[in-house]
Amino acid sequence: MSSPHATPVGEADRSRVELEGAYRKITLKLIPFLAALWVLAWIDRVNIGFVKLTMLDDLRWSETVYGLGAGIFFLGYFFFEVPSNLLLQKIGAKKTIMRITIGWGLTSIAMMFVTTPAMFYFLRFLLGVFEAGFYPGIILFLTYWFPHSRRSKAFGLFMSASAFAGVIGGPLAGWIMTSLDGVSDLQGWQWVFLVEGIPSVIAGVVTWFYLSDRPETAKWLTPRQVELVLRDIAREDAALGTREHSMLATLKQGRIWQFIAIFFCIIMANSAQTFFGPTIIKEVGFDSPVTIGWIMAFAYLLGGIGMIYNGIHSDRHRESRWHCGLAAALGAVSFTTIALTIDFSPILTLIALVLAIIGTMSAIPVFWQMPNQFLAGTAAAGGIALINSMANLAGFSAPYMLGSIKTSTGSLSPGLAVVAAFEIAATVLILVFIPRMKTAAAPASPKQEVEAPQA
Template identity: 40%
Template structure:
């Protein structure tokens, strides 16, 4: 009888918690999701803009590789300082500052005429965007306990896949539909059209979001306490910055392995993001066709990443979910080498690739929960993002060099596929390092 009563009570508590987190999901995830879509579009819009800028401004592949890397140099230099500020002023003011500045810089890209100005504006875009993604990850750690966080993070990161779906058609529409309007080229309208909405969403996020559960007016006092209770089970999140936390974080080998895993997966992800339109152009497609065809693999990546992350949460298994998806991504990249002259076979291989790497990248952000428990999570996530951000510097340059030296994308595809394989191997190493009884917490 007692066992039956305990089961009933547990079911009631579980149902109540599910209802509470559905309420939280609908309140905070949509706005940060839309903001992240804009963030991704601003990072990747030069991949489509280059299709016209090369011709109109005379820029080559190396120029675009350096410009793509310049953004991540800015990100790396200012990622940690931005998140230290976040922990002091809160997410609302941070998003307001970041989005207004990066949106303005994106609009200013329409005035680019020289490689030097191109590099400067891309660098400044990175400086202004610094702290956004790790800031949101820290923010989610305030709202979600570990056993619910992977799905929340996966939903957040589906924004990048959705952005890939709409990036092509949107870029094609702006570049072909507005070309010549007010004397501006299509690529100039691309930057204007993707920069201005950032200003609007900056204001919306400021008024819709709450800095933490205890400040949410839309939660009852009982709901606030319950959220805090569940989150604190994984270790109390500290909001202030201490130098010793930074030293402890960078001296933990697991942080470095987490960062390297994310670096390798992001290297493949960013490489494919920046060069996929150019790769498709080699098949004789128009800008409009490239835009629409690019959305097919991305759509499959969105669906797969949600399903796989949900299954990972339900089973509590992380390692093999990541390993298998990383190998799937590598397989798609390797197979693309033998289908690079066929449009439909190439699209099939790109679809396999995005299913793998989109799912794997979402799962990389479930791993830090094994390390960043109970300590200065904002700084920890910023450090990991800095490590991963190095992929944005190295990847585009290496791929541009490989493409220029070989005259095709074959070696680049092998390079990205190899990165996925190495990430899978490191993931196995990371999870073997965990203690059997419990997670080791930094203190």
């Protein structure tokens, strides 16, 4: 004879299976496409670190000019990121991401015509203006599709694209610079901007036809899947308790400024390795752009694996502070090692550079779990963008600081020591000042319903 509780248990079990299927479908539909866009954005943003190897000599520019131009990108970020994210919440992801992607692609192509520092500064600033809002926009966009307990993995899968962009971008830039140099009377670095900018313009058009703004508008999900996903997200939102929804109130609180300070320190290190990683490798004796590209590719491959693993591990243990703080600490120790060994030990320097990339990049996706514990609604849209835009001023400061120090002292060591100090500060700020996540009671999930005792 059947148990009187068999039917509800069966229904709950079926719901759990359906929910897992829905998230699997969402992941396969969204993450690879968003990751591909991030690869294009990252390549167009950081290819300047590779073209620098010949561009500076061709145009007779100093390291200071390069450092300022590389960093001024983030001033565009700073001024336009918050408005872009608020606009995304209002008009949707498709329109916002399409505009951003086409804009940065056209600007990257225009970089091939640069001849003066002023043109260089203007186009790098414009590239930042167009790309502003993409990264925090995707962070916000993914919160519409995944509950809190699944976001670190989703963030890690998406953000690891920046690492795999390094895997692709380094060898690609090296190959273009050596193989196409002189073709049609263009320098190799000019071909890099052209070849790597065109795919972004095409991807922007594809975005309009491919993306759905929210689960409710996704025709590729069944009504049942939409219902289950929205219910699951609402359940976990309730579990987080009361969160701030007002952007103005958020600005009056100290917590958001702590997050800005933490992410500033992490981005300081990330920008240093992005824009001066190739230079560090050249400093220890590797002159070929192709060889430098492959070394950076290997480092970024391991960095991408670290991002994904750290995100999955963070979700599994529902913990973000130690996962972020210890990853930043690995980056700090590694940058210190680079500063101490760059002038006498190429092997130790390269090992430390790889570990710096793994540590720093692994901290980034887990970091974004912490603000989401305190912000929701408009506060989340504006707060995420504000954190990212202000913290990315470190993207302006780091390359300019390193370029200036390299020009005045002839060595990167003092600048790298400063970068290490900032990453140590990130670890301290996380572990000392950010509280552990606390959750309120919430309605049971389908899995919990199965396991709950029956009356």
